[in-house]
Amino acid sequence: MKTTVLIIEDSPSMARTYDGFLRRAGMETIVVETCAAGIDEISREEPHAVLLDLHLPDGSGLKLLRWLQKEGRKVPVIAITANGSMGTAVEAMREGARDFLVKPFSGPKMIAALEQMWMRTEEETDDTPVPAPAAKPQPQENQAIASQMIGESLPMKAVYKIIEAAAPSDASVFITGESGTGKELAAEAIHRNSGRSRGPLVILNCAAIAPNMLESEVFGHVKGAFTGAVSDREGAAERAHGGTLFLDELGEMEIGLQSKLLRLLQEGTYMRVGESKERRADIRFVAATNRDPRKAIVEGKLREDLYFRLNVIPITMPPLRERGMDTVLIASSFLERFAKEHGKTQTTFDEGARAALASHGWPGNVRELMNVVRRAVILGTGQGDEVTAEDLALAMQLDGEGQAPVVSFSEGAWDAVVEPLHVTERRAIERALAVTEGNIQEAARLLEINPSTIYRKKTSWAV
Numbered sequence: 001m002k003t004t005v006l007i008i009e010d011s012p013s014m015a016r017t018y019d020g021f022l023r024r025a026g027m028e029t030i031v032v033e034t035c036a037a038g039i040d041e042i043s044r045e046e047p048h049a050v051l052l053d054l055h056l057p058d059g060s061g062l063k064l065l066r067w068l069q070k071e072g073r074k075v076p077v078i079a080i081t082a083n084g085s086m087g088t089a090v091e092a093m094r095e096g097a098r099d100f101l102v103k104p105f106s107g108p109k110m111i112a113a114l115e116q117m118w119m120r121t122e123e124e125t126d127d128t129p130v131p132a133p134a135a136k137p138q139p140q141e142n143q144a145i146a147s148q149m150i151g152e153s154l155p156m157k158a159v160y161k162i163i164e165a166a167a168p169s170d171a172s173v174f175i176t177g178e179s180g181t182g183k184e185l186a187a188e189a190i191h192r193n194s195g196r197s198r199g200p201l202v203i204l205n206c207a208a209i210a211p212n213m214l215e216s217e218v219f220g221h222v223k224g225a226f227t228g229a230v231s232d233r234e235g236a237a238e239r240a241h242g243g244t245l246f247l248d249e250l251g252e253m254e255i256g257l258q259s260k261l262l263r264l265l266q267e268g269t270y271m272r273v274g275e276s277k278e279r280r281a282d283i284r285f286v287a288a289t290n291r292d293p294r295k296a297i298v299e300g301k302l303r304e305d306l307y308f309r310l311n312v313i314p315i316t317m318p319p320l321r322e323r324g325m326d327t328v329l330i331a332s333s334f335l336e337r338f339a340k341e342h343g344k345t346q347t348t349f350d351e352g353a354r355a356a357l358a359s360h361g362w363p364g365n366v367r368e369l370m371n372v373v374r375r376a377v378i379l380g381t382g383q384g385d386e387v388t389a390e391d392l393a394l395a396m397q398l399d400g401e402g403q404a405p406v407v408s409f410s411e412g413a414w415d416a417v418v419e420p421l422h423v424t425e426r427r428a429i430e431r432a433l434a435v436t437e438g439n440i441q442e443a444a445r446l447l448e449i450n451p452s453t454i455y456r457k458k459t460s461w462a463v
C-alpha cells in the first residue's frame with residue numbers, strides 16, 4: 001500500500017508544487033482546497049499525513065486541528081505557514097500539529113519533515129501512545145517547562161510560553177540575548193520538552209574552538225585530513241543524530257563554514273573533513289548569539305539565508321534589568337544553594353541587601369548575579385542568618401578583573417542610553433516592590449508616593 005498524503009492548500013500553484021514533490025518521492029496525494037473538504041476526506045479515509053495550509057478560504061486551518069482533537073484522530077499534521085506568521089504556527093503546534101514548515105521551503109525539506117515526523121510517531125507508539133494534545137502541559141505549568149529557570153516576570157513568562165509551544169516541533173530556534181541571560185538553559189529546555197528528549201543534546205560553543213578546527217568539530221574528519229588527524233573522528237553533527245544540536249555563539253563561525261552548515265540544515269547531509277562521502281543526520285537545530293544578528297548580517301559575519309533558516313522560532317532572552325522581582329528571587333535561590341555548599345548559616349538577604357540587588361544594573365546578567373552571591377557567601381562573616389548590603393558590596397567590588405562583562409546588545413541600534421519615562425517609572429516601582437517583598441504600603445513609602453498610585457500602575461501594566 002502506498003503512503004497517502006492529504007494536501008489542504010487553496011493556492012493551485014502551491015498545491016501543484018507540493019503534489020509534484022510528493023509524487024516524485026513515490027507517495028500518493030489527494031489535494032483539496034478548504035478545511036471542510038479536508039475534514040470530509042479524513043472522515044472517508046484517513047491518510048498517512050496531512051499537509052495543512054493555515055490560511056484557507058473557509059477559515060483558519062486551526063479549525064481542522066481542533067476537529068481532529070475532538071474526534072480523537074491521530075493522523076499527523078504538518079502545518080504550513082507564511083513567513084511572518086509565526087504566531088499562527090505556534091498556535092497550530094498547541095492545537096496538535098506535529099511540525100510546521102515556513103514558506104518557501106524546498107522539496108527535500110518537505111520530504112525530510114514528513115519522514116522525521118513518521119519516525120517520531122513510530123518511536124512514540126512503540127511503548128507509549130502519541131501524547132494527546134490535551135495531555136500537554138497547561139499554560140499555568142509554564143514554569144515546569146523550563147524547570148531550571150527561576151523567574152516569574154512577564155518577559156520570562158513569555159519565554160516559557162514560546163518554549164512550550166515550540167519545543168515539540170522540529171522547527172529551528174534562534175535564541176538571542178545578552179551574555180549570561182540563560183540562552184543555554186533555554187536550549188536545554190527546548191530539547192528536554194521535545195520528542196527528541198531521549199536522544200542526545202550536543203552543545204557546541206563556536207567561540208570556544210579555534211576557527212581552523214571548527215569544521216572538524218562540527219562535521220568530524222578522517223585520518224590524515226590534516227596534520228594531527230591521526231584517526232577518524234566523528235563530529236557534533238554525527239553525535240547529534242536523532243537529537244538536538246545547540247550552536248552557541250554562531251556569529252563566531254567563519255562564513256565559508258556557514259554554507260556547509262546551511263546544507264546540513266536544508267538537506268540533512270554533510271561530509272567529514274577529508275572525505276567525499278556524503279553522510280546524513282537527522283538533527284533539530286538551536287542556535288544562539290549574544291550579538292545583534294541583523295548587524296552581523298550587514299557586517300558580513302552571518303549568512304542571511306542561514307539566519308532565516310534558523311530563525312523559524314525566535315526567542316529573545318530578556319536581560320536581568322528588565323525582569324523586576326526576578327533578581328531577588330534568583331539571588332535567594334542561589335543563596336540557599338551556596339550557603340549549603342559552603343556550610344554557612346546565612347540563607348536570606350537583609351533589607352539593605354535586597355535594595356542593593358534590585359538597584360544594580362547587572363550587565364553580566366544571571367551569571368554575574370550568581371558569582372556575586374557566591375562570593376558574598378564565601379566572604380561573609382558567618383554570623384547571623386542574613387547577607388548584608390556590606391557583604392554584597394564587597395562581593396561586587398571583587399567582580400572578576402574589575403571589569404563589567406561585555407554587553408554586546410548595547411551596541412548599535414539597540415543602544416538604550418535614554419529610555420522612555422514610563423519605563424524608568426515602572427523600573428523604580430518594581431525595584432521598590434522587590435526590596436519590600438511586594439509590600440505596596442512600604443514600597444510607596446520608599447518612593448514617596450501614594451500607595452494608590454502603585455495599585456493604579458500595576459493595573460495598567462496588566463492590561
Ligand SMILES: Nc1ncnc2c1ncn2[C@@H]1O[C@H](COP(=O)(O)OP(=O)(O)OP(=O)(O)O)[C@@H](O)[C@H]1O
Pocket residue numbers: 148149150151177178179180181182183184185186248290330366367370
Ligand atoms: N532564569 C535563571 N534561573 C536560574 N539560573 C539561571 C537563569 N538563567 C541563567 N541561569 C544560570 O546563569 C548561568 C548563565 O546561563 P547560560 O549559560 O544559559 O547563559 P547564556 O545566555 O548562554 O550565556 P553566554 O551568552 O555567555 O553563553 C548558568 O549557570 C545558568 O544556570
